[in-house]
Amino acid sequence: MKSSYARALPKAWKGLSKVFTALGDERRQRILLLFEPGEKLNAGQIVAACPLSQSTVSHHLKILREAGVLRSEKxxxxxxxxxDKPRLSEALESVAQYLHEKT
Amino acid sequence: MKSSYARALPKAWKGLSKVFTALGDERRQRILLLFEPGEKLNAGQIVAACPLSQSTVSHHLKILREAGVLRSEKxxxxxxxxxDKPRLSEALESVAQYLHEKT
DNA sequence: AAAACATATCGATAAACTTATATATGTCGA
DNA sequence: TCGACATATATAAGTTTATCGATATGTTTT
Known part of the structure; x- marks a missing residue:
């Protein structure tokens, strides 16, 4: 048993933690599913597609962006x-890797 | 833009959603990191390693179990x-797959 | 059968998250 | 510059989730 992580996450997991939290909400998952391959969407388009207020969508977009799942450009x-496909792939891959090696 | 999922997740994602929610909590992540390769731990060992009460740990274990991340046996x-390595691998893999094909 | 033990559940409180309205910030066009 | 537009933020209410102490359930031991 590895009790070393019982009180604090290893540094490498800090970012991952945010990714999973971001992905762990159904509304945010639905936002992500809106994107077609390689597509960029502006906030207004996303708001129009969601049954949520503009400010609520803006809030979820912020969470996704800060987790590194989405990128944005004005x-x-x-x-x-x-x-952010590379970032997300990498996050999933690193957990898969961990699973494979350490479990 | 795929607006079809703006209001409801596709069925295949329902279970995944639970997995990510389960993984999206730092305390639960720390619990998962306790396990050595192939190791089984009983609730008492996990409680002893966590800075949380017995009932709180029990609650988190339930969430992890219901998401399919952990399995248990009396x-x-x-x-x-x-x-549940196969289950978790499959969940990660299916998102990675989705990313690869549909993004 | 009773006591000791391991885990789960209940009930209550506190903390965190989601949400919406209203407002602020920044950008473009007239 | 002023007004319309796109997005972000502040604030506050409502809801969910985390947490703990107490208790219940089920199991082994004496």
Whole structure:
């Protein structure tokens, strides 16, 4: 038994933790499922597709962005979002790796 | 843009959703990190390693079990838990797959 | 059968999260 | 510059989740 992590996560897991928390909400999952391959969507498009208020969607987008799941870029008065595929792949991969090696 | 999932998750994602929610809590992540490769731990061992009360740990173990991340087995008066590696691998794999194909 | 033990559940409180309205910030066009 | 627009943030209510102490359930031991 590895009791070393019982009180604090290893540093490498800190970021992962945020990713899973971000993914662990159904509304955020539904937002992610909106994206077509390689597509960028602006906040307005996402708001229009969601049964949630503009500010609520903005809040969820922030969580996804801060977790590194989405990236964003301002273009004029709009902000475009897209899935950070490499980042997300890497996160999943690192857990899969951990599972494989240490479990 | 795939607006079809804006209001309800596809059925295949329902279970995944639970897995990510379960993994999206730092205390639960720390519990998972306790396990050595192939190891089974009983609830008492886990409680002893966590800075949480017995009832709180029991609650988290239930969430992890219901998400399919942990499996459990009663042995006399003890209950042993272990990581459901195939289940977790499959969950991660299916998201990785989705990412790869649909993103 | 009773006592000791391991785990689960209940009930209550506290903390965290989600949500919406209202407002602020920043950008474009007239 | 002023007004319309797109997004973000502040605030506050409502809801969910985490937490603990106490108790219940089930198991072994004496």
């Amino acid at each position: 273009a004029g008065k709009e902000v475009f979002f897209w899935i | 042995a006399g008066k003890e209950v042993f838990f272990w990581i």
